[in-house]
Amino acid sequence: MFFRQFYLQGLGHASYLVGSEETGEALLFDPQRDVAGYFAEARMQGLRVRHALDSHGHNDYLSGLTEVGERGEVELLASAAADVGFDHRPLRDGERFDLGEVGFEVLHTSGHTPEHISLLVYDGQASADEPALLLSGGALLVGDLARPTSSAVRMRRRLRRRSSAPPSRPRSSSWRTTSRCSPPMSPGRCALREPPASTPAAVKGLVQQGAVVLDTRPAEAFGGGHVPGALNVGQGAAFPTWAGTVLDEGAAIVLVLDSPADLWPVTWDLLRIGYDLPVGWLAGGMMAWRTAALDVDGLPQITVHELKRRLADGQVDLLDVRQPGEWGAGSRGRRHLSDGRRAARGGWATCPGPGGRWPWRAARATGPRWRTASSSPGPTSR
Numbered sequence: 001m002f003f004r005q006f007y008l009q010g011l012g013h014a015s016y017l018v019g020s021e022e023t024g025e026a027l028l029f030d031p032q033r034d035v036a037g038y039f040a041e042a043r044m045q046g047l048r049v050r051h052a053l054d055s056h057g058h059n060d061y062l063s064g065l066t067e068v069g070e071r072g073e074v075e076l077l078a079s080a081a082a083d084v085g086f087d088h089r090p091l092r093d094g095e096r097f098d099l100g101e102v103g104f105e106v107l108h109t110s111g112h113t114p115e116h117i118s119l120l121v122y123d124g125q126a127s128a129d130e131p132a133l134l135l136s137g138g139a140l141l142v143g144d145l146a147r148p149t150s151s152a153v154r155m156r157r158r159l160r161r162r163s164s165a166p167p168s169r170p171r172s173s174s175w176r177t178t179s180r181c182s183p184p185m186s187p188g189r190c191a192l193r194e195p196p197a198s199t200p201a202a203v204k205g206l207v208q209q210g211a212v213v214l215d216t217r218p219a220e221a222f223g224g225g226h227v228p229g230a231l232n233v234g235q236g237a238a239f240p241t242w243a244g245t246v247l248d249e250g251a252a253i254v255l256v257l258d259s260p261a262d263l264w265p266v267t268w269d270l271l272r273i274g275y276d277l278p279v280g281w282l283a284g285g286m287m288a289w290r291t292a293a294l295d296v297d298g299l300p301q302i303t304v305h306e307l308k309r310r311l312a313d314g315q316v317d318l319l320d321v322r323q324p325g326e327w328g329a330g331s332r333g334r335r336h337l338s339d340g341r342r343a344a345r346g347g348w349a350t351c352p353g354p355g356g357r358w359p360w361r362a363a364r365a366t367g368p369r370w371r372t373a374s375s376s377p378g379p380t381s382r
Helices: 036-045 065-070 150-162 200-208 219-224 239-246 260-272 285-291 304-313 324-328 340-344 368-374
Strands: 002-008 013-019 025-029 048-053 075-079 089-091 096-099 102-108 117-123 133-137 171-173 212-215 253-256 280-282 317-320 360-364
Touching (some): 025 036, 036 048, 048 065, 253 260
Parallel strands (some): 025 048, 212 253
Antiparallel strands (some): 002 013, 117 133
16 A cells, blocks of 8 residues: 655645555545645556545635546545535445555544544555554544534544554544634635736736735845835745735735745645735846835834833834733733734724824734734834
């Protein structure tokens, strides 16, 4: 039996390719939005993807299931309890099917979502009766159940009855700790094309039409100069989470990149969480923007000693954008705003200052939180 996990750190999403060495057929479980890697791996292993399925409808990222079905003669499977909009073969609790020496048993593991299914996988070369592993999708986490409910408790009992194997059997979840999964959404896809390289004048025009400038450069580069009104979510493991937090649904996005090589990694991160292709990206970066003599905003950093002096002089106030628990543990800030969406979408207006003018000149947090909050309209230092 061939088995491989594919893992997206930023989304905490794991997917799996399970293949039969006997027949050369394979099953794909919980595929990510970009599916080329699965077919490349199958090709290297001499396998053909025969079946593909999602454990449940995902809401924190888009599934690549329907695109898998368009890549070849792949039968799409789905829980018999699922309401999906594509042709598929329904799977029912207790159903068994085989790919050569590899057997699969369907478990209806409701609890996270009503239609959720897991697969017990049997390696016939090792044991025809004892499962080799469990593909649990979003039903199990490391040392925990996903969203424990009465249904989840019943699921645990059913899993115990299914097998007497020791706890050391591998259990392969489709989530890791960074997943933000919530109620289900049907798989979706969008037509792929190359996001156009845009001149500074074109970017300015797109912004005037309502596009959002998303600057994915490091915080230091953003602070040194950026397109006025741009949001800063630096590329990295946390990018999908924070981009999805601050961007409106359906936003038209223009990218400012650290390097043109970042275009497709950033684009795929956006596609996976449900955004359309960027409407453009700034060709030549901020150097081209400056050369075009267009306005540039900055975000200077100040030391803690300078901040203390300004606070004592009454020049500024301190806005704390950490989580509620951190805020409750103690803060020098008089105001607290932990929701990145409120900061990015005009929430600063909920913190009026003396005389109605903008008094908030510092945002307190670590990692991407201060960067995203400080890049929202209003702040001028951090």
